[in-house]
Amino acid sequence: MQKKFSFLWLAFRRLLTSLVYKVKREFSLPIKPIFINFSATYRCNSRCLMCNNWQRYQKDPQKVKEELTVADWEKIFKRDKDWFSSVRHFGIAGGEPFLKTDLVELVRLIHKDLPKVKIGLQTNGLEPKIIALKLKEILSFCPGITLAVSIDGMEKTHDKVRGVKGSFRRVLETVRIAHRLGIKEITAGMTVVKENHREITEVIERMKKLGIEVSFYPADQGEYYHTERKENRKDQVVVKSLVNTLEKFPGDYFKDNLRRILLGSSKRSLPCYSGWTSLVLDPYGEIKPCVLRSESLGNLKKEPLAEILTSSKAEKIRKEIKKCSCFSLCEVSTSAVIDPWDVVFWFLFKADKKTFLQKAEERLKAIS
Numbered sequence: 412m413q414k415k416f417s418f419l420w421l422a423f424r425r426l427l428t429s430l431v432y433k434v435k436r437e438f439s440l441p442i443k444p445i446f447i448n449f450s451a452t453y454r455c456n457s458r459c460l461m462c463n464n465w466q467r468y469q470k471d472p473q474k475v476k477e478e479l480t481v482a483d484w485e486k487i488f489k490r491d492k493d494w495f496s497s498v499r500h501f502g503i504a505g506g507e508p509f510l511k512t513d514l515v516e517l518v519r520l521i522h523k524d525l526p527k528v529k530i531g532l533q534t535n536g537l538e539p540k541i542i543a544l545k546l547k548e549i550l551s552f553c554p555g556i557t558l559a560v561s562i563d564g565m566e567k568t569h570d571k572v573r574g575v576k577g578s579f580r581r582v583l584e585t586v587r588i589a590h591r592l593g594i595k596e597i598t599a600g601m602t603v604v605k606e607n608h609r610e611i612t613e614v615i616e617r618m619k620k621l622g623i624e625v626s627f628y629p630a631d632q633g634e635y636y637h638t639e640r641k642e643n644r645k646d647q648v649v650v651k652s653l654v655n656t657l658e659k660f661p662g663d664y665f666k667d668n669l670r671r672i673l674l675g676s677s678k679r680s681l682p683c684y685s686g687w688t689s690l691v692l693d694p695y696g697e698i699k700p701c702v703l704r705s706e707s708l709g710n711l712k713k714e715p716l717a718e719i720l721t722s723s724k725a726e727k728i729r730k731e732i733k734k735c736s737c738f739s740l741c742e743v744s745t746s747a748v749i750d751p752w753d754v755v756f757w758f759l760f761k762a763d764k765k766t767f768l769q770k771a772e773e774r775l776k777a778i779s
């Protein structure tokens with residue numbers, strides 16, 4: 412009973428707070444970020460079909476020297492303490508973040524300077540031994556860290572999509588290690604492409620046996636992925652496969668709406684808060700609004716966050732975003748938490764209420 416009451420109170424508080432965000436968004440005013448998606452490095456040991464980040468330093472090996480160091484980030488967090496004070500979730504991705512030599516120090520810094528944040532690491536799981544060593548150290552000072560691994564099919568398909576033989580076995584080994592080390596939240600992400608769309612259910616079932624929930628979403632394009640591969644969202648065979656699987660999740664806001672959008676029966680009605688409450692940081696300190704838009708709001712090495720977010724350039728980009736529409740998982744999940752009114756209407760008129768309530772409770776607790 413008490414649990415239910417606290418959930419309802421959290422939901423009510425979130426709805427009230429969202430009104431302030433709505434007004435700020437309406438007038439394109441800046442908001443202190445709450446969600447940071449940080450590409451710690453563009454080094455990558457994978458050879459994925461749907462993302463070319465691994466090619467960046469093959470083409471331009473010197474560019475890696477421009478990645479910001481822990482000392483650079485320390486200066487930035489110190490200088491921008493106030494503007495980073497609202498951050499609650501700091502996702503560290505790549506490239507492959509475990510290839511960043513000073514990853515442990517970087518996590519230590521984020522944990523120390525932004526003590527209220529929940530830190531999440533994403534990995535392709537290709538180097539279980541390195542991951543084990545670094546995770547063990549990280550857990551000694553940040554026991555709440557979460558881990559997300561990529562699973563893009565069953566063994567043969569995953570290896571094909573990831574372009575590295577043996578990568579499926581290595582990612583499962585990484586999951587076993589993470590379990591053994593006691594990481595409480597381990598999830599998996601599956602990027603759906605024409606090579607793996609038939610295996611979504613099989614992957615979900617396989618990971619369920621390991622106690623891991625799988626998020627699956629169609630491949631996106633954009634600067635973040637350094638790729639122009641465009642066919643996936645339009646490939647009718649892939650779309651049909653996705654729709655069939657998405658039908659099994661009528662209580663999941665993202666999946667149910669993605670299904671309707673893919674079918675063309677609905678358009679996105681959730682306001683996007685990229686550039687307001689969520690930001691993407693690249694390894695060089697550039698701030699982008701989201702993983703799909705390539706324009707930079709500014710560079711943290713050159714200017715303070717306050718100046719970047721209050722600049723006329725940022726305001727212009729935010730005005731553009733108000734006209735922009737996509738349905739990308741990482742952004743939808745954050746915007747839906749910040750401004751849950753669309754979720755409320757969907758819940759009242761479209762959702763499978765029982766399964767939805769279970770999910771919503773988990774998410775609210777994660778960010779409160």
Ligand code: SF4
Binds near residue numbers: 459462506507535636
């Ligand atoms: S998807 Fe991840 S692992 Fe694959 S190439 Fe891109 S950054 Fe590397």
Ligand code: SF4
Binds near residue numbers: 700703739
């Ligand atoms: S709608 Fe999509 S592409 Fe546009 S800003 Fe938001 S996340 Fe980025």
